[in-house]
Amino acid sequence: MVRGFCRFLLDCMFPRTCVSCGCFTGGNLVCGLCRGQMVRADEASLLPGRCSTDVISPFLAGDVLLALVRFLKFEGGTAVVGWLGREMAAALEARPAGTCNTVIVPVPLHWTRLMRRGYDQAGLLAAEVSRRTGIPLRPRALGRMRRTMAQSSLDRGNRRNNVAGAFRLRSAGQIRGRDVVLVDDLVTTGETVLACCLALSGARPSSVAVLCAGRARMGKNKVERHDCHMFE
Numbered sequence: 001m002v003r004g005f006c007r008f009l010l011d012c013m014f015p016r017t018c019v020s021c022g023c024f025t026g027g028n029l030v031c032g033l034c035r036g037q038m039v040r041a042d043e044a045s046l047l048p049g050r051c052s053t054d055v056i057s058p059f060l061a062g063d064v065l066l067a068l069v070r071f072l073k074f075e076g077g078t079a080v081v082g083w084l085g086r087e088m089a090a091a092l093e094a095r096p097a098g099t100c101n102t103v104i105v106p107v108p109l110h111w112t113r114l115m116r117r118g119y120d121q122a123g124l125l126a127a128e129v130s131r132r133t134g135i136p137l138r139p140r141a142l143g144r145m146r147r148t149m150a151q152s153s154l155d156r157g158n159r160r161n162n163v164a165g166a167f168r169l170r171s172a173g174q175i176r177g178r179d180v181v182l183v184d185d186l187v188t189t190g191e192t193v194l195a196c197c198l199a200l201s202g203a204r205p206s207s208v209a210v211l212c213a214g215r216a217r218m219g220k221n222k223v224e225r226h227d228c229h230m231f232e
């Protein structure tokens with residue numbers, strides 16, 4: 001919260017600079033050059049490995065998108081929520097029409113990180129997508145039962161162990177028989193959202209899809225280093 005207030009004061013005193021390259025933008029979060037470097041994810045992908053869950057995102061993970069997520073998660077940069085949320089909502093609505101049974105569930109943040117950060121970035125993005133699409137938000141359907149290590153410090157196998165059992169279904173009735181859109185900021189190896197999907201399966205939803213601001217290129221044996229150097 002303190003960092004967010006400091007960011008607000010700086011924005012009042014100085015013109016905003018590009019979150020990615022630092023050049024002056026006259027008020028925009030990202031300069032035109034950096035925005036042009038963002039790679040669109042033209043179609044949904046599948047989570048690697050153990051399930052066929054769709055991953056829907058407006059962008060592929062690259063330096064500019066990662067700078068935006070870093071700004072949101074670690075620098076009080078909630079100003080990016082409106083823009084990323086709009087892009088995520090558009091990507092979701094571009095998919096085949098869902099049903100009136102659809103609900104949005106954010107990947108939960110552990111309470112210790114929530115206290116330190118002052119807000120839940122996935123929750124904010126989920127709320128923005130809900131506002132723009134009219135899909136109901138179910139923020140308490142999942143709970144994070146233990147604090148995990150930063151996924152960025154682990155290899156793929158240890159990432160899976162790190163989040164195993166970290167999430168628990170809290171409100172099965174809110175999602176039973178519904179089409180669930182699970183929202184996170186970024187999907188790299190997919191282990192966090194896979195653990196969430198496993199917890200959600202206890203409520204027997206009709207389907208689960210993942211929506212994020214950016215994702216790594218799926219189908220690789222490993223995620224490129226710049227895709228995962230600062231997250232969780």
